Amino acid sequence: MSVTFCSREDAGKIEDATMFAPKYDANGLITAVAIDHETNEPLMLAYMNEESLKLTLEKQEAVYYSRSRQEIWHKGATSGHVQKIKEIRTDCDQDALILVVEQLGAGACHTGKQSCFYRTVSVKDGNAVTEVAKDVVQTFDPEAVYGKK
Amino acid sequence: MSVTFCSREDAGKIEDATMFAPKYDANGLITAVAIDHETNEPLMLAYMNEESLKLTLEKQEAVYYSRSRQEIWHKGATSGHVQKIKEIRTDCDQDALILVVEQLGAGACHTGKQSCFYRTVSVKDGNAVTEVAKDVVQTFDPEAVYGKK
Numbered sequence: 001m002s003v004t005f006c007s008r009e010d011a012g013k014i015e016d017a018t019m020f021a022p023k024y025d026a027n028g029l030i031t032a033v034a035i036d037h038e039t040n041e042p043l044m045l046a047y048m049n050e051e052s053l054k055l056t057l058e059k060q061e062a063v064y065y066s067r068s069r070q071e072i073w074h075k076g077a078t079s080g081h082v083q084k085i086k087e088i089r090t091d092c093d094q095d096a097l098i099l100v101v102e103q104l105g106a107g108a109c110h111t112g113k114q115s116c117f118y119r120t121v122s123v124k125d126g127n128a129v130t131e132v133a134k135d136v137v138q139t140f141d142p143e144a145v146y147g148k149k
Numbered sequence: 150m151s152v153t154f155c156s157r158e159d160a161g162k163i164e165d166a167t168m169f170a171p172k173y174d175a176n177g178l179i180t181a182v183a184i185d186h187e188t189n190e191p192l193m194l195a196y197m198n199e200e201s202l203k204l205t206l207e208k209q210e211a212v213y214y215s216r217s218r219q220e221i222w223h224k225g226a227t228s229g230h231v232q233k234i235k236e237i238r239t240d241c242d243q244d245a246l247i248l249v250v251e252q253l254g255a256g257a258c259h260t261g262k263q264s265c266f267y268r269t270v271s272v273k274d275g276n277a278v279t280e281v282a283k284d285v286v287q288t289f290d291p292e293a294v295y296g297k298k
Binding site for chain 1: 151152153154155161164166168169180182184188189190191194206207236237238239240241243245246247258259260265266267268269270271272275276277278279280282293
């Protein structure tokens with residue numbers, strides 16, 4: 001299967017368009033936020049290029065583009081922590097995606113937690129500080145899953 | 150009140166750092182996703198520069214940076230649809246933010262809907278298409294709120 005996208009020029013008024021015409025940034029990337037399909041909890045935020053977005057639609061599993069490794073990144077290929085796509089949503093100007101996923105395995109974050117968003121940000125005595133949120137637990141040992149780095 | 154951030158160099162291991170050391174992209178921006186504090190529903194995705202992020206922490210209301218207008222954007226200043234901050238979360242590498250907000254007024258999206266993510270993306274006959282999701286309703290008239298454009 002291969003998937004065809006619409007061009008921005010041919011899509012008409014982007015907010016009402018029924019053709020999907022994703023808008024990439026200057027680096028050819030679009031932002032994607034994975035959220036849990038049952039709780040809506042944000043799991044991670046990453047990026048896709050056109051190829052990884054098409055692979056995501058084809059496989060119905062989240063495939064990102066790793067900016068640090070500069071390569072296609074099939075989430076869970078190493079860890080087994082695959083994200084099964086339940087729904088994809090795009091926003092009014094079609095430059096961002098929400099992936100509603102079933103997170104397989106113990107979690108989305110390479111630090112061994114369910115979500116990458118495990119810390120709160122607040123201000124104490126004029127300094128912005130972070131704190132691990134109350135409901136966050138370590139769900140797996142990253143060394144056991146990813147190997148020692 | 151003014152808020153001080155930590156530098157990336159001084160923060161130590163970013164994943165474990167208790168000082169907030171946001172990472173901006175090449176344009177000096179960090180991605181922020183606003184979600185509803187009761188349902189976790191994603192409302193919108195936008196960007197902040199350092200000034201708008203500090204203003205967000207100071208006011209405890211979402212203040213973005215508008216890339217199209219190239220200016221600080223206090224969400225709700227025109228529409229009254231202010232986003233009251235309930236919690237801010239950052240991710241493992243501190244280059245993305247989740248704003249857990251109470252959305253005042255009828256919605257977050259300038260098209261008159263509660264959320265900007267009102268369309269699903271799927272594949273039909275090899276073409277990627279969008280469709281307004283079943284649960285989406287028009288909650289306000291954008292012309293009445295923002296004026297005719």
